[in-house]
Amino acid sequence: MKDKTFLDTSALLNAQNLDFYEPFIVSYISLKELENIKTSASKDQDIKYKARSVVKYLEANEDKYEVCFTGKDQCVELGFDVTNDNIILGGAICCNAISPIVFFTDDLLLKLLAKSNGLEVKSSQDILKDEEEYLGYKEIIMSDEEITSFYSDLSDNSLNCLRNEYLVINPKEPSRSSLLKWDGERYIDTSKKSLKTKFFGEKITPKDVYQKMAVDSIFSNNLTIISGGAGAGKTLLSLVCAMQLIESSKYDRVVALFNPTPVRGASQLGYYTGSMVDKLCQGSLGNILSSKFGDKFNIDKMISENKLKLIPMTDCKGFEVSDKEILWISESQNTSVDLMKLCLTRISEGAKSIIEGDFKRQVDSVAFENENNGMKRAIDVFKGEDIFGYVNMPNIYRSRIAQIAEKM
Numbered sequence: 001m002k003d004k005t006f007l008d009t010s011a012l013l014n015a016q017n018l019d020f021y022e023p024f025i026v027s028y029i030s031l032k033e034l035e036n037i038k039t040s041a042s043k044d045q046d047i048k049y050k051a052r053s054v055v056k057y058l059e060a061n062e063d064k065y066e067v068c069f070t071g072k073d074q075c076v077e078l079g080f081d082v083t084n085d086n087i088i089l090g091g092a093i094c095c096n097a098i099s100p101i102v103f104f105t106d107d108l109l110l111k112l113l114a115k116s117n118g119l120e121v122k123s124s125q126d127i128l129k130d131e132e133e134y135l136g137y138k139e140i141i142m143s144d145e146e147i148t149s150f151y152s153d154l155s156d157n158s159l160n161c162l163r164n165e166y167l168v169i170n171p172k173e174p175s176r177s178s179l180l181k182w183d184g185e186r187y188i189d190t191s192k193k194s195l196k197t198k199f200f201g202e203k204i205t206p207k208d209v210y211q212k213m214a215v216d217s218i219f220s221n222n223l224t225i226i227s228g229g230a231g232a233g234k235t236l237l238s239l240v241c242a243m244q245l246i247e248s249s250k251y252d253r254v255v256a257l258f259n260p261t262p263v264r265g266a267s268q269l270g271y272y273t274g275s276m277v278d279k280l281c282q283g284s285l286g287n288i289l290s291s292k293f294g295d296k297f298n299i300d301k302m303i304s305e306n307k308l309k310l311i312p313m314t315d316c317k318g319f320e321v322s323d324k325e326i327l328w329i330s331e332s333q334n335t336s337v338d339l340m341k342l343c344l345t346r347i348s349e350g351a352k353s354i355i356e357g358d359f360k361r362q363v364d365s366v367a368f369e370n371e372n373n374g375m376k377r378a379i380d381v382f383k384g385e386d387i388f389g390y391v392n393m394p395n396i397y398r399s400r401i402a403q404i405a406e407k408m
Contacts, residue, residue: 003100003120006068006092008085009033011104013050014124018057021104022064025095027071027088031058046366053372070094078117085110093117134383136390137166137213147171147178154180154187162384164221166190166213166391179209181216184386190216197243199293204240210393211237217389218354219245223347225332225379225390226356229406231398234356235330239292242326242354246307251352252324253306257343258285259313261334264364285310288330313339316346323350332357332375334364340374361406 005021009030015021037043037051058065074090075082089110092103096119103119104126105111114121138161142150147169150156161167161182169178180187195215196202206212211233217224218241226234245251289299302308311319313335321327327347332340332355347353359376363369371377382388396403 003102004095006095006101006103007124008088008092008103008105008107008110010106010110011124012054013037013047014106015054015104018054018061018064022061024065025068025092025101026058026065027068027091029071029084029087029091031067033084034058049366068092068095080113086113089113089117092119134162134379134390135392136217136383137168137210137392139168139170141170141172143172155185157182157187161187163386164217164384164389166216168209177209179212195240195244197240197247199243199247200240204236206237207233207397208393208395210391210395213389213391214393215241217391218242218352221389222351222387223344223353223382224355224388225375225382226354226393227358227360227375227379227390228356228393229358229361229396231396231402232393233397234358234393235288236292238328238330238354238356242328245326245352251326253309254326254328255309255311255321256285256289257311257313257316257327257329257346258331259334259339260285261331261364261368285330313343316343319346321347321351321353323348325351327351327353327355329353329355330357331362333359333362333373334368335374336368336372337374337377340378343374344378 005024007015007018007021007024007026007030012018012026012030012034018024034051034055038048038055040048043051068091071087071089071091071094072082074080074094075086078090078093080086080090085107089103092101092114095101096103101119103114103121104124105114105121106123111121111123138159140159150169159167163182163184165182167180167182167187169180171177179190181190190212192212195204195206206215210228214224214226214234214237217226218238226238228234239254242251242254246253290296293299293302299308303310309325327343329335329343334357335343344353355375355378357375359373363373368374379390383390396406
């Protein structure tokens with residue numbers, strides 16, 4: 001039987017997803033501390049937000065945890081000072097005496113005290129280390145014999161790829177890599193999609209196998225999510241593919257949904273003049289579009305020709321992306337789970353959707369961090385579905401400076 005977990009206040013605040021720990025135990029002291037943190041004038045907004053999120057989870061999931069009301073007497077018996085941390089530890093020791101528990105804390109002193117009193121101790125991050133990150137693809141190295149054996153039965157999914165997950169086979173001997181995709185029944189060779197648009201010309205081609213996957217997914221699936229650092233090519237590839245689909249008359253326009261979130265740590269300029277579209281174009285969305293489409297004149301031309309529609313997420317309730325439209329969400333790391341859900345429920349059956357961003361490095365608000373990140377949650381929910389593809393693009397192509405800056 002799996003040992004229960006006992007989470008102290010620090011672990012509750014820092015946990016990525018409390019569902020990983022269920023069933024778990026918390027001290028009544030931790031509940032008091034969380035309530036105090038929520039309204040404390042001395043705490044910063046990040047920690048107050050985390051406290052509110054934890055309390056919200058606890059209120060909605062009373063069946064997934066139990067509250068320990070012991071601990072004070074154990075402090076006295078062990079010779080500890082009667083402090084909140086020691087009461088929490090005393091409760092954990094008491095619970096462990098009844099049935100083994102794993103004590104989760106991110107407090108160094110509590111870790112040492114807990115270990116010295118015979119508890120198994122972990123941090124809030126330990127449970128996530130065993131989780132294999134889903135990248136949208138797997139990369140393996142095979143010998144010539146292994147490759148021959150693999151291709152002899154492409155219906156054998158012994159590599160356990162999810163539906164629409166890509167497989168990159170790299171030969172041991174120097175040779176061209178193979179790119180396949182599991183379609184739910186067999187591995188298929190991905191067709192070489194050419195990128196030809198009147199607007200962008202024929203100069204833009206996928207630079208590596210990851211960009212090839214992204215292009216294949218956009219053309220093959222109803223919904224594609226692309227992640228990667230600044231300069232990985234997420235936005236350019238998304239818009240080039242979208243324009244090719246529009247120019248081939250398969251779709252009529254791009255619908256750009258955008259959440260105008262201030263860049264983390266940057267000062268705001270204040271009020272922007274003009275219409276809603278003017279205001280969007282004066283912010284980061286305008287910069288993104290101008291850098292890809294050339295200048296504001298081209299953006300205005302596409303809007304006037306009804307090939308581009310800009311909608312702030314605050315106005316997307318009641319809106320529907322029709323069968324002949326391509327939904328494009330840039331900077332999607334700046335969405336909550338609720339906001340991303342709202343956007344995705346606007347999509348009709350025949351529409352195509354391209355979502356891109358960087359939930360690992362470019363989240364601009366604590367409200368969108370960790371398990372409340374809409375982009376990350378969408379990947380977790382949709383992976384393995386036949387209408388969905390995801391690709392993480394690890395390479396940066398913008399410049400040598402951009403490549404080095406990723407290490408900052």
